[in-house]
Amino acid sequence: MTATLYGFCAAVLVGLGLFGLIVHPQPLRKILAFNLIGGGVFLLFGAVARRGAAAGFGGDPVPQALVITGLVVAFAATALAVALLLRLTGAARQAGLRSDG
């Protein structure tokens, strides 16, 4: 029951993130929305894991472990995207200064 509830929660989170990804023009907001979707997808893993509780475990450890891997990958993605964005902002500003001056 809990698993189903959080499964619904995950479904709505994915939708919310997708909406943000489409409507926000700023890249940082897109990165944020991507992380929101990620949270939803990982939560779905959690719901699936909870449904698979057996053998004395509160949840299926396989999807739980996959989430940990996924979270680390998502962090790396965010860090790379943020670094690209900051560098792009800097480069664009320099290019703007040069064309102004």
Place this chain on the structure above:
Amino acid sequence: MSFDIGLTLLVLAVAAWTIAARETFVAVVGFVAYGLLLAFVWVRLAAPDVALTEAALGSGLTGGLLIGASSRLRRSQSPAAEEAPGVVLKAAAAVLSILVSAGLAAIVLLLPDPAPTLAPQAAASIAATGLGNPVTAVLMAYRAIDTLLEIVVLLLALVGIWSLAPDRDWGRRLDRRGSTDPVSVLTFVAQLLVPVGIIVGIHIFWVGSVAPGGEFQGATILATMWTLASMAGLVSAAAVTRRWLRLVLTIGPAVFLAIGLAGFALAGAFLAYPKSHAKLMILVIEIPVTLSIAATLALLVAGPPERARQ
């Protein structure tokens, strides 16, 4: 159950706020709260290992990274206004999102009952790994190849970030902006907190073989402590060209690979551990891996080597 319903509503409200907020900075703060709430959800889903990772990495380190980015972007905001999305686009996006959510929710209801699970198999094989925490067994034994490749993913992200450095700044130290804060409170608290945090990080890593925790969670805490210390001006990163830094970064995956290859000879397969020494070999992998992950995460947050701009 009512607690779970309340928590769900709260998570959704914060998520919606994050999307709806006008200011990016506000949205980022909302995201940090969202991550912390998700950590609670993970506890409710009987996944304490994930809860720790979510709190430390998904909310903490990611949040710190995004807060830093949003404040830097705010300072350098270009006057040209971003084009706002039209009503049609918004409506279409809303319809699409609602359809996706509804579809996913329907599928959640359609999942088979009883659910298929690998928990019994994971439990049956755990003795061969010498571990007590099934999640660690999945990460370090059953699916060790995923973990190995994932560490390489982290390193590649770092190479990617470094490759963004201006050529003239290659070989410089990674200066953090505003590091020497005149307010000494930060320095004071860093001196107090960092040793505690390091102990907590090592503890969380160490108990990972039998209890919730592990190398990723521990490494994240260590990385956070390094970031805090560098914000307070207590430490500063070495130049990216330093040989010892490169060794720290690569020693973890290198040992992982080496022991994996040794598995060919010792246990008949890549990344297989001989039964009698499985736990020891996993530990031998985990210690350098934790070190490498911590260093990589900290440097990912620090960004490319760049001259500090005034």
Place this chain on the structure above:
Amino acid sequence: MSLVLNVLSVLAVCAGAFFFLAGTVGLLRFPDPLCRLHALTKADNIGLGLVVIGLLFRAASPLTALKHVGVWLLVLLAGATVTQLIAHIARPSGPRA
């Protein structure tokens, strides 16, 4: 005996929750950043302290109790630091140059 402990525990946690509520109301209603910070720290320091005291009555082992107190101390430390830093930026004369 356990009844007395339970009652004490519930009372302390409720009192803590009240401070959190008051702190939140203050955060939302107070006029300027310094007042808001003041309200917030009350929730963090006293509210969390009372909740921790309430949980101490139910702690399974001395080690768990020690961890509870450790959490409280760390939150106190972090709260005090962050408040100090925010106040520095937010005070009427602005941050010291």
Place this chain on the structure above:
Amino acid sequence: MPNSATSGGFLLVLAIVLPIAGALLSLALGGRHAERITLSLMPAGFAVALAIGASVWRTHHALQYFIGNWAPPLGVAFRADGLSAAMMIAAAVLVCGIGLFARSQFPSPRYAETRAPLAFWTLLLAVWGALNAVFVGGDLFNLYVALELLTFAAVPLVALDGRAETLAAALRYLLFALLGSILYLLGAVLLYGAYGTLDIVLLSDRIHAGPVASAAVSLMTAGLLAKAALFPFHLWLPPAHAGAPAPASALLSGLVVKAPFFLVVRLWFDVMTRLPEPAAAELLGALGAAAIIFGSVLALRQARLKLLIAYSTVAQIGYLFLMFPLAINPETGHPWSNAAWTGGVLQAISHAFAKAAMFMAAGLIAEALGHDRIASLSGIGRALPITVFAFALGGLSLMGLPPSGGFVAKAMLLTAAVAEGQWWWAVVVLAGGLLAGGYVFLVLARALADASEPVPPLVTISSGRQAIPVALALCAVLLGFVPLRPSELLQIGRPDLAIGGLR
């Protein structure tokens, strides 16, 4: 599929471990060593790919390996069938060619380490390892990690020069790729929730038609299409592929976009063996057709050579997806559906060679002239005849003229379309060929024209560097001598059902 590891399975591990270890070593030693490590690993990696191909060919069975002796569903399997082997060999040849070609562009620094060479050589090895991981992955989540490995290695290659345009292109590429990954992962978790395994072979046994399977496969396919830049997800590709340095463009356009396509093939032909989805296959075909027409027309209108080639990639990716409506047939086991499948795969491989050669040629032309404006190419044919020859040979394959791999691939698609009575796909193939002829001719006509005004002093290009694109383009031509029928190597290890129509 045997239930245990096959002999020679360890080769699959080596195919991934060698480049990954090399990338780690490059990063650790840095400086002057990165290039040396990459170049010295190339023969070994190439030999491993050949050994895998030979082993698959000899035993007529797919290679299989269980990592750590943990059998699926708990563990992760690597498998290499004929398709994997062919892709791995193609990737090895291309990576070696690109490595040799890039030596003068990313030279080892004499003293202090410099940024771009370190990043390029490390990332080149990482792309290689990631591609091999995609080609041998037998587990959907392991494939997710492999795809991310590929993304993180490929994106920084776009922005190596640090200009604002390429940074913007890289950021857009990354955002599309991340959306693709997360959709793929969403589909994977649904499959795990429904069937309790992520292993491709086990899944193909357990999966049955229903909303869960359809939703999961649609989500995963959509995510992969975003990464493969199939129309209408192609927006990120032209600026990224045109903005990257020439060797990186060759790598990205030739190989990196083929990895998600490869996974769509895996998903549709190996996971969903029992779920023919004609309607969805028609949709994929329609998107492919739109990509062919749209990409070709846009390529014709480009003023810059590298952008023209990048838009041509958009079009050529479209051909790959024509194989879905032609090979997934309502009347299963149509004798020509197998030819369509082979044609699609052959198109992926021959386009890889042809496009890499063309991007290299364009890079050399831009280096010699200092620009790549098509309107001012006159005289370059006289200055760099070998390079222009390589471009023309590559163009042959794009147009689908004999002898070339592109000809065989498109002929198979065409014949399958006619034989199955789906003539509209044949019209698209022909129209795409004509348009490709148009844009290749546009470039060649300019390049071969005599300069009306004196050509500005050119940077000299060594003939050794010019030889590499020619060699790759010749590989694309040699593929034209593959017999016009379902290739035997590619059929090894395919589920029995699909082979039904062959014999």
